Amino acid sequence: MTGDYKAVYDSWLADPQAFWARAADDVQWYEPWTSVLNDSRPPFYRWFEGAQLNTCYNALDYHVENGRAEQPALIYDSPVTDTVRQYSYRQFRDEVAHLAGALVQTGVAKGDRVIIYMPMVPETVMAMLACARIGAVHSVVFGGFAADELATRIDDAKPKLILSASCGIEPKRIVDYKPLLDKAIESAQFKPDTCLILQRPQTQADLVAGRDCDWEEAVAAAEPAPCVPLAATDPLYILYTSGTTGIPKGVVRDNGGHLVVLKWSMSNIYGAAPGDVYWAASDVGWIVGHSYIVYAPLFHGCTTVLYEGKPVGTPDAGAFWRVISQHKVNILFTAPTAFRAIKREDADGDFIKRYELDHFRALFLAGERCDPDTLVWAQEKLNVPVIDHWWQTESGWPIAANPLGIEPLRIKPGSAAVPVPGHDVRVLLDDGSEAATGEVGTVVVKLPLPPGWLPTLWNKDEHFLQSYLSAFDGYYLTADAGFKDEDGYLSIMGRTDDIINVAGHRLSTGGMEEVLASHGDVAECAVLGVHDDLKGEIPVGLVVLKAGVTRRRDEIVGELVSMVREQIGPVAAFKAAAVVAQLPKTRSGKILRGTIKSIADNKPYRMPATIDEPAVIQQMEEAMASLGLADQEPFRALVVTEKEPKTFVRSIETRSTGDLPPGDVLIRVYYSSLNYKDALSATGSPGVTRNYPHTPGIDAAGVVARTNSDEFALGDEVVAIGNDLGMNTAGGFGEYVRVPASWVVRLPKALTAHQAMVYGTAGFTAAMCVDKLVSHGVTPEDGEILVTGATGGVGSFAVALLSKLGHTVVAATGKTETAQDYLRALGADRLISREEATDDSSRPLLKSQWAGVIDSVGDVMLASALKQTQRNAVVAICGLAAAPALKTTVLPFILRGVTMVGVDSAEIAPEERQRIWNLVADDWKLDPSAMLAREVTLEELEPEIDRILQGGQTGRVVVSLK
Numbered sequence: 014m015t016g017d018y019k020a021v022y023d024s025w026l027a028d029p030q031a032f033w034a035r036a037a038d039d040v041q042w043y044e045p046w047t048s049v050l051n052d053s054r055p056p057f058y059r060w061f062e063g064a065q066l067n068t069c070y071n072a073l074d075y076h077v078e079n080g081r082a083e084q085p086a087l088i089y090d091s092p093v094t095d096t097v098r099q100y101s102y103r104q105f106r107d108e109v110a111h112l113a114g115a116l117v118q119t120g121v122a123k124g125d126r127v128i129i130y131m132p133m134v135p136e137t138v139m140a141m142l143a144c145a146r147i148g149a150v151h152s153v154v155f156g157g158f159a160a161d162e163l164a165t166r167i168d169d170a171k172p173k174l175i176l177s178a179s180c181g182i183e184p185k186r187i188v189d190y191k192p193l194l195d196k197a198i199e200s201a202q203f204k205p206d207t208c209l210i211l212q213r214p215q216t217q218a219d220l221v222a223g224r225d226c227d228w229e230e231a232v233a234a235a236e237p238a239p240c241v242p243l244a245a246t247d248p249l250y251i252l253y254t255s256g257t258t259g260i261p262k263g264v265v266r267d268n269g270g271h272l273v274v275l276k277w278s279m280s281n282i283y284g285a286a287p288g289d290v291y292w293a294a295s296d297v298g299w300i301v302g303h304s305y306i307v308y309a310p311l312f313h314g315c316t317t318v319l320y321e322g323k324p325v326g327t328p329d330a331g332a333f334w335r336v337i338s339q340h341k342v343n344i345l346f347t348a349p350t351a352f353r354a355i356k357r358e359d360a361d362g363d364f365i366k367r368y369e370l371d372h373f374r375a376l377f378l379a380g381e382r383c384d385p386d387t388l389v390w391a392q393e394k395l396n397v398p399v400i401d402h403w404w405q406t407e408s409g410w411p412i413a414a415n416p417l418g419i420e421p422l423r424i425k426p427g428s429a430a431v432p433v434p435g436h437d438v439r440v441l442l443d444d445g446s447e448a449a450t451g452e453v454g455t456v457v458v459k460l461p462l463p464p465g466w467l468p469t470l471w472n473k474d475e476h477f478l479q480s481y482l483s484a485f486d487g488y489y490l491t492a493d494a495g496f497k498d499e500d501g502y503l504s505i506m507g508r509t510d511d512i513i514n515v516a517g518h519r520l521s522t523g524g525m526e527e528v529l530a531s532h533g534d535v536a537e538c539a540v541l542g543v544h545d546d547l548k549g550e551i552p553v554g555l556v557v558l559k560a561g562v563t564r565r566r567d568e569i570v571g572e573l574v575s576m577v578r579e580q581i582g583p584v585a586a587f588k589a590a591a592v593v594a595q596l597p598k599t600r601s602g603k604i605l606r607g608t609i610k611s612i613a614d615n616k617p618y619r620m621p622a623t624i625d626e627p628a629v630i631q632q633m634e635e636a637m638a639s640l641g642l643a644d645q646e647p648f649r650a651l652v653v654t655e656k657e658p659k660t661f662v663r664s665i666e667t668r669s670t671g672d673l674p675p676g677d678v679l680i681r682v683y684y685s686s687l688n689y690k691d692a693l694s695a696t697g698s699p700g701v702t703r704n705y706p707h708t709p710g711i712d713a714a715g716v717v718a719r720t721n722s723d724e725f726a727l728g729d730e731v732v733a734i735g736n737d738l739g740m741n742t743a744g745g746f747g748e749y750v751r752v753p754a755s756w757v758v759r760l761p762k763a764l765t766a767h768q769a770m771v772y773g774t775a776g777f778t779a780a781m782c783v784d785k786l787v788s789h790g791v792t793p794e795d796g797e798i799l800v801t802g803a804t805g806g807v808g809s810f811a812v813a814l815l816s817k818l819g820h821t822v823v824a825a826t827g828k829t830e831t832a833q834d835y836l837r838a839l840g841a842d843r844l845i846s847r848e849e850a851t852d853d854s855s856r857p858l859l860k861s862q863w864a865g866v867i868d869s870v871g872d873v874m875l876a877s878a879l880k881q882t883q884r885n886a887v888v889a890i891c892g893l894a895a896a897p898a899l900k901t902t903v904l905p906f907i908l909r910g911v912t913m914v915g916v917d918s919a920e921i922a923p924e925e926r927q928r929i930w931n932l933v934a935d936d937w938k939l940d941p942s943a944m945l946a947r948e949v950t951l952e953e954l955e956p957e958i959d960r961i962l963q964g965g966q967t968g969r970v971v972v973s974l975k
Contacts, residue, residue, distance in 0.1 A: 017420035018431065021281075025434035032434065033060070033464055036277045037269075041075050042066045043242045046269075052461060056482050057474070060270035060464040061245035068249055068268050069113075069146035070240040071276075072311035073106040081314055084288065088340050089135045091321035092332060093182045094215070097339075100135065107237065112136075113143035114235035119207045119226070121174050123148030123241055126251070128172040128205070130154045130163060130194060132181035133321040136211050136228070137297050138307050140176045145249060145268075148241045149173075152251040152263070155298025156181045156190060159582040163197035165261055166253050169471065171203045176228075178211040179218035184326045191218035245269020251471045252300060254406040262480065263471030264406055266303075270464025271409060272312060274435070275304055278410050279313035282402075282433060283344055284375060284417035287314030290340055294320055294333065294347035300406040301380065305346055309410075318342060324351040331364030338368035345373070348380035349401070350516040352387050353547050362394035373397060375417055379404060381516075381549040382505055385426035392424070403429035403505050405491065407481070409465045412436050412458065412491075413503045428502045435463030440497055445485055448496060453506055456495045457488035515586050516548040525587060528580050529554055529573055534562045539596055539604050540587075543613040543642055553613060554590035555636060566592045567716070570728045588725070591636040597629040609633050613642045641670070641679060641718040650747025651954055663955055670718075670749050678725055679751045680733060683715040684770035687746070687957055687970040712773040713750050714766035715974075717757075730760040732769045732930065746954060748974045758926045764934035767948070770971045772933065775806025777926075778916060780933045782807070782867045782889035783814045785914045789887040793819040796864035797842070799878055801825045804832045807869040807891050809839060815867075816840020817937055823863075825849075851877050867891065885910040948973050 025032040030049040037046075047063030073086065082103040089098045100108065121127060127149045131137035137153075144151035152170045154163055167175075175198075181188040191210065198204060210218055211228040220227065249268045253261040279285045291310040295301035297319075310317035318340055324333055324347070333355065337345060359365075376391060376399045383401040392399040398421060402414035415422050415430035422430060432438040437459035440448040448454035460482075466489075470477040484490040495505040522540040529538040536559045542550035554573060562569075570590045577587040597605045612633050652666045670679060717729045725731065733752045760769060772780070786798070798815050802808040803824035815822045816839065824841040826832055836844055862881040869891040882888065888911060948971045949957055957970045 018416055018422060021416075021419050022432070022434050026437070029435070029461075029463070033273060037061060037273045039276055040066065040269075040272050041071050046245065050461065056460055056478070057469060058461040059246050059468065060267070061273070064245040064269055065242045066245060066269060066272065067146065067240040067243055068272055068308070069109065069142045071272055072142060072145075072308065073102060073109060074240060076102045076311075076314050077106050081287075084314075085316045086311060087135060087138060088290070088316060088318045089321070090318060090336055090340065091133075091182075092327040093184055093321055098135070105135075105139070108135075109139050109142045109146060110237035110239075111232050111235050112139050113146040113238035115209065115231040116143055116149065116174065117147060117238050118231065118235050119174055119209070121147065121149050123243070124150065124247075125173040126150045126152060126170045128152050128154055128163075128167060128170060128175045130156060130175060130177040130190060131211070131297075132156050132178055132190070132213075133296060133319060134178065134211070134213075135319060136178070138319060141250070141297070141303075141307055142311075143238075146240050147238055148243050148247065150248045150250060152253070153298050153303065154253070155296060155582075155584065156188070158298075158584065159579050160193045160196035160200065161580045162261075162582060163193065164201040166263075167197060167201040167205065168203050169253070169261065169263055170251055172205050173207070175205045175208045176211075177208060178228075179213050180216035182213075182215060182321065184323055187215050189216055189218070191216075195221070243268050246468075248471075250303065252303060252406060254300075262473070262476065264409075264467045265469055265471050266409055266465070267468060270466075271308070274410050274463065274465035275309035276312040278433075279309050279315065279418075281418040282411055282414050282416050283346070283377065285310075285313060285315055285344055289315045289343040290318065291315045291344050292318035292320065292336065292340075292342045292346070294318075294324070294345065294351060295380075299380075300404075300409060301346065301348075304409055316340075323354075325354050325358045329364065330355050330358035331367060334365050334368040334370065337370055337373050341372050343372060343374050344377065345375075346377040346379070348516065349378050349383035349387055350381065350548055352378065352383075352391050356387060356390050357547065365394050370395070375400065377402060377414075379411070382427075382429075388424075388426045398424065400424070401426075401429055403493075403503070407467045407489075408462075409467070413438060413505075425498075425500075425502055428498070428504045430502055432501075432503065438503060439488065440495060440503075441485055441488070450499050451496055453494055453496045455484070456491045456493045456503070456505065457485055458491065460487055460489060462489055515542075515550055515552070515584070522552060525552055525554070525577055525581060525585065528577050529556055529590075532556075532569070532573055532576065534558050534564065534569055535573075536560075537596065539606060539609070541606050541610050541613070543610060548586060551589070552585060552587045553637075553640065553642065554587065555593050555596060555609070555633075556590060557595055558592055567728050567730065574728075589640045589642070590728070591640055593632050593636050595629055595632070597633060609637075613637045613640075648748035649951060651951060663958070665951060668747065670751075678731070678733075678754055678757050679718045679749060680713055680715045680731060680757070681718045682713045682748055682750055682974045683766045684713070685746050685750075685972045685974060686712040686770045686773045687954065687972060712770055713752075714760065714769040718749065724754055725757065725759070730766065731757050732760050732766075733757050746951060746972050746974070758930055761931050761934035763938070764930065767971060767973075768934075769930075772810065773806070776810040776933070777929060778891055779807045779810030779814060779867070780929050780937075781916045782811055782891055783818070784929065784932060785889045785916060786815075786865045786867070786887050787818070789912055789914070791820075791865045791887050793821065796883060797821045797823050797862065798865045798867065799823050799825060799863045799881075800841075800867045801875070801878060802869040803836055803841065803844075804828050805869055808867070809836075811867040811869075812836060812841050813839040814933075814937060820865075865889075879911070882911050886912070888913045890915050947971070 034049050042064055044065035046061040049061060051059040051062040083101050085099045086102040086105040087100045089096065127144050129137060129140045129151055131140065141151050141153065152166065154166055175194065177194050178190055180190055208225045209228050209231055210220060210225050212218060246267050246269065249266050249271055251263040251265055253263050285291055293301055293305035295306060297303065297306055306317055306319060318336065320336060322332055336342065375397050376395060378399065378401045388399050388401055398417065400415045400417065402411045404411045411433050413429040413432050415424060416433065439457050439459060440454040441457055442448050442454045481490050493505050495503055497503055522542065525540040526538055529535055529540065536557045538554060538556040540552050540554045543553050545551040556573065569592065573590050574588060577585055597608060647667050648670065649665055650668050652664055713733045717725050717731055733756045760766060798820045800808050800811045800822060803812055803826040812822050812824055821842045822840060824836045824844050825847060826836065826844060827847040833844060861883045863878060864883055864886055866878045866882065866888040868875045868878060868888065875890065879888065890913060950973055954972055
């Protein structure tokens with residue numbers, strides 16, 4: 014390899030100390046170093062010993078004093094709060110200085126630790142820089158971590174102060190931080206003196222007297238603090254990362270070497286110039302956020318972007334392009350997971366075309382290996398260099414990259430390109446010899462490590478030696494496997510230990526195993542990372558139960574998922590676990606994780622020669638198939654095909670789950686349902702035809718077999734309801750369906766899957782109507798309730814539910830003779846015919862009779878019902894489409910105090926769906942199975958379709974697919 018890169022790399026290799034001394038000339042020092050590198054106590058190396066500087070001064074004050082005072086230092090873009098705010102370097106310096114003064118007032122001094130447990134807001138960046146300003150050592154804990162994880166870090170760091178906020182904000186929910194913080198402090202052995210709490214408008218946190226202080230009040234009362242000179246070797250921060258034992262390791266970063274290499278990297282690796290807008294779309298709780306949201310861009314005089322949002326869903330897959338266009342971003346750095354999510358939602362790149370991106374120069378990806386397809390897709394759609402580079406929390410800056418600022422090299426998809434100056438990267442075999450070209454081995458870095466790397470672990474020198482330096486003498490163990498090609502390009506293929514990479518987040522499977530093993534019913538367990546198209550890897554658990562355990566397995570799995578979520582946090586994405594009779598092991602007792610992973614990832618494998626019981630492998634195949642991770646499952650479905658124009662034939666066929674359309678949640682269906690619209694769909698009737706089984710039936714109840722949604726775990730019992738009020742979303746009856754997550758809610762414990770399907774969309778909508786009457790104060794003592802369309806799905810359930818709640822129900826139907834016994838069995842007090850209920854004249858109010866009305870017919874029936882309502886009555890109109898057809902204006906009834914409520918199940922939030930289901934299951938406790946539905950099998954379904962179309966079936970049909 015020839016060119017500028019080789020010349021720069023060779024100059025470092027020839028004289029590393031002279032190389033970094035030249036780079037250090039670009040940093041502002043109070044006192045120069047006495048030695049560039051102190052190597053007197055290897056492997057504990059110290060860079061720029063004897064020098065003094067201040068990180069915050071270099072990040073802010075220097076630029077204010079040298080012509081950048083009015084340039085934006087930070088742009089805060091928060092689609093979840095609809096906020097965009099920017100701070101100039103002068104403004105940000107002043108904010109940080111006052112916050113630093115508030116820290117000093119609480120008693121924080123040089124060397125004290127400060128934990129920052131904050132969301133993605135400007136105050137988080139201010140907090141980090143305020144600590145750096147006064148010499149306090151900050152430790153940022155990702156806001157998604159659970160209380161127990163936070164408590165572990167409190168005990169290790171022993172902070173004098175904790176900075177936190179009332180809440181974090183996700184696209185669909187608010188996460189209260191303060192209860193988590195309180196619980197963590199309660200369970201930690203070490204107690205901080207003070208907590209400073211930022212009250213966000215979305216949630217006001219309760220403050221603990223004598224310990225908690227209001228952020229704004231403390232800052233307002235403080236004097237600005239000056240920058241404190243610090244030794245280059247003084248610690249700047251501690252950042253905890255998962256260890257192979259599951260015990261968090263506190264990576265230490267010093268002030269001097271960190272500043273030198275980060276500033277050097279901005280121009281030499283990323284090709285950034287002072288004044289550029291640089292956006293690292295990460296979280297400040299991770300190393301990327303520390304290095305390339307907060308420190309490096311500000312060291313270099315750039316404008317950094319702080320984004321509180323997601324790549325998709327805030328509001329769409331064009332979120333990144335909107336930010337780049339609006340803020341004139343020149344360079345973006347994010348994780349491949351983000352681009353996989355964008356690609357999944359916008360494969361053709363239509364959103365990209367909507368924005369002006371001429372100023373955008375380069376995209377950098379890191380955090381996990383980027384699959385070549387995603388890299389090529391991004392490069393083709395954006396028409397800029399897409400650089401996949403590699404580094405670690407421990408390194409703090411890139412180990413291998415395509416150095417755009419030195420020399421743009423050829424991009425090889427799947428490769429992290431070449432070693433960055435400062436890094437002598439080798440690939441070693443187990444015996445310590447170097448791997449041949451193209452041969453996979455363990456990736457290591459020759460000592461001494463360059464500036465900016467961890468000098469040790471917080472209070473754990475021996476652990477530092479054991480974890481990183483004991484495997485190969487003279488080398489740092491990255492614990493990654495990879496190879497070099499003939500051009501010296503490095504490809505990282507995966508981890509060599511039990512650290513898995515979930516959407517760029519390094520997590521310990523050992524830590525998860527400790528959680529599972531703590532469950533009272535679990536005898537032994539294993540957690541392994543399996544391939545996931547979106548997140549890179551996801552954890553999957555296998556548990557062996559203790560002898561004599563007879564509880565339902567799905568209950569135990571649900572508890573295990575909840576335990577991991579509570580003790581490690583949602584970031585673990587632990588959703589899948591299977592109960593097995595035993596785990597495959599070698600004769601020496603080691604679990605064959607590699608073999609299990611190959612089964613889960615559908616990769617070829619050989620029966621291990623050392624396996625103790627070969628028959629266990631079949632159990633693993635069955636377990637992974639049950640989790641939807643092995644081969645695609647075949648299933649049976651009723652299929653409707655158009656054999657000739659307008660001639661549709663129904664038949665039961667075998668399909669594969671791989672044939673189903675995209676969707677968030679794959680459900681193994683236990684019960685589906687059939688009503689009139691489904692029957693019409695099965696005939697190919699215009700407007701309702703669907704291609705079975707490629708869209709779900711209106712309703713389905715079963716268990717989650719696979720999910721891309723954080724809301725659900727494998728094995729969850731769920732109900733899926735179509736998005737169109739039970740009209741025209743008919744799709745098919747099969748043993749599997751795939752649906753959007755917004756259609757799905759967990760099945761309440763008091764409700765069986767069979768009962769849920771008896772209710773279905775019609776019963777669910779009726780429950781919404783009844784809830785409207787009850788919540789508006791209608792009681793049984795107020796008088797009769799009229800239900801129109803009483804023999805229909807919504808009407809039947811409304812009659813049954815109202816009767817269950819003690820109301821006197823009058824059922825209006827066009828089938829008074831044939832449906833009389835049916836409606837009276839549901840609880841109707843009396844029946845009136847359609848003619849009796851209808852008044853299509855132009856006469857005004859007739860009489861004050863109905864205390865409430867539930868209408869599913871509309872038109873003249875609704876108009877007639879309105880004429881007979883009492884004052885202050887409540888009318889629930891099922892389906893807003895009926896309202897425009899009213900023949901009598903509603904104004905007179907509104908003036909009489911009548912409340913009219915439109916009820917439509919299509920657009921309600923998942924939380925409201927869950928509330929209605931819980932209301933039906935827990936509060937009203939109506940079991941309508943016997944009176945409202947009959948059960949059939951898939952083979953018995955065709956005759957039922959014909960019976961319904963001929964008007965010979967009253968109520969609903971539940972299709973059993975178990």
